[in-house]
Amino acid sequence: MNPANKMEQLSAYMSGKGLKSTSQRDYIADTFFRTNTHISLEELLGKVRRKHKGIGYATVYRTMKLLSESGLALSRQFGDGQTRYENLPADGHHDHIICIKCSKIAEFHNPKIEALQSEAAKKLGYTVVNHKMELYGYCADCAVKDREA
Amino acid sequence: MNPANKMEQLSAYMSGKGLKSTSQRDYIADTFFRTNTHISLEELLGKVRRKHKGIGYATVYRTMKLLSESGLALSRQFGDGQTRYENLPADGHHDHIICIKCSKIAEFHNPKIEALQSEAAKKLGYTVVNHKMELYGYCADCAVKDREA
DNA sequence: ATTGAAAATGAATATTATTATCATTAGAGA
DNA sequence: TCTCTAATGATAATAATATTCATTTTCAAT
Ligand SMILES: [Mn+2]
Ligand SMILES: [Mn+2]
Ligand SMILES: [Zn+2]
Ligand SMILES: [Zn+2]
Numbered sequence: 001m002n003p004a005n006k007m008e009q010l011s012a013y014m015s016g017k018g019l020k021s022t023s024q025r026d027y028i029a030d031t032f033f034r035t036n037t038h039i040s041l042e043e044l045l046g047k048v049r050r051k052h053k054g055i056g057y058a059t060v061y062r063t064m065k066l067l068s069e070s071g072l073a074l075s076r077q078f079g080d081g082q083t084r085y086e087n088l089p090a091d092g093h094h095d096h097i098i099c100i101k102c103s104k105i106a107e108f109h110n111p112k113i114e115a116l117q118s119e120a121a122k123k124l125g126y127t128v129v130n131h132k133m134e135l136y137g138y139c140a141d142c143a144v145k146d147r148e149a
Numbered sequence: 150m151n152p153a154n155k156m157e158q159l160s161a162y163m164s165g166k167g168l169k170s171t172s173q174r175d176y177i178a179d180t181f182f183r184t185n186t187h188i189s190l191e192e193l194l195g196k197v198r199r200k201h202k203g204i205g206y207a208t209v210y211r212t213m214k215l216l217s218e219s220g221l222a223l224s225r226q227f228g229d230g231q232t233r234y235e236n237l238p239a240d241g242h243h244d245h246i247i248c249i250k251c252s253k254i255a256e257f258h259n260p261k262i263e264a265l266q267s268e269a270a271k272k273l274g275y276t277v278v279n280h281k282m283e284l285y286g287y288c289a290d291c292a293v294k295d296r297e298a
Numbered sequence: 299a300t301t302g303a304a305a306a307t308g309a310a311t312a313t314t315a316t317t318a319t320c321a322t323t324a325g326a327g328a
Numbered sequence: 329t330c331t332c333t334a335a336t337g338a339t340a341a342t343a344a345t346a347t348t349c350a351t352t353t354t355c356a357a358t
Contacts, residue, residue, distance in 0.1 A: 020305055020354050041344085056308040061345065077228070079281075081344070097275050106273040113269070116262045117284055124255040125289030126246045132228075133282045135266055140274030169325050169334055190315085205337035210316070230315070301358075312347065323336070328329100 001090070003033035006072055013070040024055050028063040029072075038076055038084040038105060078105070078134065099139035106139070150239070152182035155221055162219040173204050177212040178221075187225055187233040187254060227254075227283065248288035255288070 001009075010029055014021060031048050032039070039047075045060045064085055067073035073085045078098055094107040113133070121128045150158075159178055163170060180197050181188070188196075194209045213234055216222035222234045227247055243256040262282070270277045 018305085022306060022353070024307070054308080058309085058346085059307060062306085065346095077226075079226070083344085097270050097273060097277070099275070100278060106275060108269045108273060110265055110269050113262055113265045116259055116265070117282075120257045120259050120262070121246050121284050121286060124246060124257060125292075126248070126255060126284065126286050127292055128246070128284045128286040129249060130286075131282065131284045133266075133280070135270050135275070135277045135280045137270060137275050137277040137279075143274075143276055167334080171325075171335060173336070203337080207317085207338085208336060211335085232315080299358100301356100303356095304354090306353070307351080309350100310348085313345080315344095316342080318341065319339085321336105321338095323334105325334080326332095328331085 001088070003030060006033045006087075010067070010070060010072055013072075014066075019066075024052065024059050025063050025066075027052055028055070028060055029067060032064070032067065032073065032085065033087060036087065038078070038086045040082045040084050042082070044085070095133040095135075097135040097137065099142055100136050101138060101142035104139045104141075150237070152179060155182045155236075159216070159219060159221055162221075163215075168215075173201065173208050174212050174215075176201055177204070177209055178216060181213070181216065181222065181234065182236060185236065187227070187235045189231045189233050191231070193234070244282040244284075246284040246286065248291055249285050250287060250291035253288045253290075 007026070007030060011021065028044070028048050032044060035044075035047075041057075041060055041064060044064070045055070045057060048055050048060065064073060064075075068075050068085070072088065074088060076084045076086060076096070078084065078096070080103075089107075092109065094109040097106045097108065098104070114131070117131055118128050156175070156179060160170065177193070177197050181193060184193075184196075190206075190209055190213065193213070194204070194206060197204050197209065213222060213224075217224050217234070221237065223237060225233045225235060225245070227233065227245070229252075238256075241258065243258040246255045246257065247253070263280070266280055267277050
């Protein structure tokens, strides 16, 4: 789904809720839809202010919360104390592996793991609705540097 | 390992670092060692103040940080904004499944999943050092209530 | 095009968990 | 017992996020 489609989706979601479209909201959403990183609120605010310097902190917070609720953005917590957002992946959900030295993030998806998760949950009487799985370790670059040091 | 053993371990760790034993610290640690839940700082402070009402917030924070560093406590973040601590499980590490209705927590360990995690990471050039895996869903009780409603 | 109710904005303030500061107290080796 | 150093607890500081509120903007109805 391209940014324009997403703007339409958002528009539909908003009119369904009686929300109004504004230039700030549109610009923040569009800017976000064009990112392909795990962006923090602060980074997004910076990006957005390059063009619209009047935009406030609160509006970025509010807009990303809205995108999150509407299912057009995913919020992620990687343990550095800041919430990050990413666009919905085209190929379904994925999990993350994060380098504990340089913070580089790689993504993966493993249906076998998820089947085993459901199975483990079932044994305990639970039904899984969603999950959070993050691996922490060294990326290839940082592992090399470690060996050299 | 029982509470008394843990107190010894802690004592050893502290003397190794030139730290002093105090009645507050000892009581907080001992109280924690006797819990078998995922306890928040606030809950622990409450417990501890039942006997020693003078104990300050900061001392509980500092003590739990110390236990965490010494490897005698595990800190957990389950997404409710509060850090929780649990005792080291006797049978190695485990992951969690949390009911999104009543917050009940179950624990599980699945070596097969962890092997697959390492494998997935390896494909991306990463080496896994640790991981965080939480499943969210409905416990048996809450699933039943849902069906009845 | 005008109007008016409802929603959005941005600045400022509040909240919440956690950490740091600092004057005072207490532990423990000499 | 002295004395040095760490620990304590009250309080203030931080940092991310949420809320408040006066003002502005949107948009459906006129
Ligand atoms: Mn991602
Ligand atoms: Mn546990
Ligand atoms: Zn790296
Ligand atoms: Zn439940």
